[in-house]
Amino acid sequence: MERVIIDTDPGIDDAMAIFLAASAPDRISIEALITVNGNTDIDNATQNAFTILTICEREDIPVYKGRSKPLKREVRMCESSHGDDGLGNVKVNKGKIVLQKETAEEYMVRAARENKGILTLMPIGPLTNIAGAVLRDENFAKNIKRIVLMGGAEHCGNMSPTAEFNFWHDPEAAKIVFEAGFEEIIMVGLDVTRKAFMTPAMRELLYQINTPISRFIHQITRIYVDSYWNKLKNLGCELCDVLVSAFLIDESVLKIKEAFVEIETDGICCGTSVVYSVDIWTGKKKNCYVAYDLDVKTFFGLFFEKQFPAFKETAEALIEHEYRV
Numbered sequence: 001m002e003r004v005i006i007d008t009d010p011g012i013d014d015a016m017a018i019f020l021a022a023s024a025p026d027r028i029s030i031e032a033l034i035t036v037n038g039n040t041d042i043d044n045a046t047q048n049a050f051t052i053l054t055i056c057e058r059e060d061i062p063v064y065k066g067r068s069k070p071l072k073r074e075v076r077m078c079e080s081s082h083g084d085d086g087l088g089n090v091k092v093n094k095g096k097i098v099l100q101k102e103t104a105e106e107y108m109v110r111a112a113r114e115n116k117g118i119l120t121l122m123p124i125g126p127l128t129n130i131a132g133a134v135l136r137d138e139n140f141a142k143n144i145k146r147i148v149l150m151g152g153a154e155h156c157g158n159m160s161p162t163a164e165f166n167f168w169h170d171p172e173a174a175k176i177v178f179e180a181g182f183e184e185i186i187m188v189g190l191d192v193t194r195k196a197f198m199t200p201a202m203r204e205l206l207y208q209i210n211t212p213i214s215r216f217i218h219q220i221t222r223i224y225v226d227s228y229w230n231k232l233k234n235l236g237c238e239l240c241d242v243l244v245s246a247f248l249i250d251e252s253v254l255k256i257k258e259a260f261v262e263i264e265t266d267g268i269c270c271g272t273s274v275v276y277s278v279d280i281w282t283g284k285k286k287n288c289y290v291a292y293d294l295d296v297k298t299f300f301g302l303f304f305e306k307q308f309p310a311f312k313e314t315a316e317a318l319i320e321h322e323y324r325v
Ligand code: BDR
Pocket: 011, 012, 013, 014, 039, 079, 124, 125, 150, 158, 164, 165, 166, 240, 241
């Protein structure tokens, strides 16, 4: 059982990641959601956290509000592919906001101190809050069991040819986190999330499954799918953050390798994660595991089976068809 704090900027794929994590209480205990500016501003992100928890009937999970802007920068842009409100501009009954009194950083530092070596951090947005906690308490990194994050890439980018959004948005925070001495960091970046592509037929299956969660995912992904079409002429969408939940449920979905990762905070490659994964780079002490391959059929099988078990066989047949070689 992994006791997890989800640090999120919801976010369409963030919502899907939270739904998947919540669907596996035998593997993941969600201790709290903390919110951060990223895909949308902090007020939208926080409202969206409550909406998501309401839809999956997990209003028992406490929510702590995090930072409203990157550590050292102004907000350069929010992610337009998530809509103006972060959740695809869909009309839905918004969840009631019942915020905890502590800030996200106060909570994380306290929780980590009270549960030394027990808690896993699951950042699926910019790393601003976690860097803030590192700066606030010199023992914070030591007190955390591990971090499994979505961000970065070894070989590609989505904000520039080399930089991924979460690291690009707050590169100074990402740098602090990678240099903080956490016991274990697992970086799930674009190299693998690009392979987690939900096809139009899978999205249609979500509509036909017809539960509140499946219909909500179908609705919020409309604008997300449009943005993939407009930018890349691809039909479907990438489920970036969802891979982190999947990995925490079943580690066999990803192949990982040990590496030294350094974050660039300046110049044309600002926000890039530089991955030293082969041994010709001497003197670089490994600080991370980087995901480099995805078992796509296992991933989508798990996605449907955990959340919509009655449709396991239908989903498996569809996945087999969509990913036939
Ligand atoms: C990351 O940026 C956001 O758009 C997604 O929610 C994900 O966390 C992908 O680069």
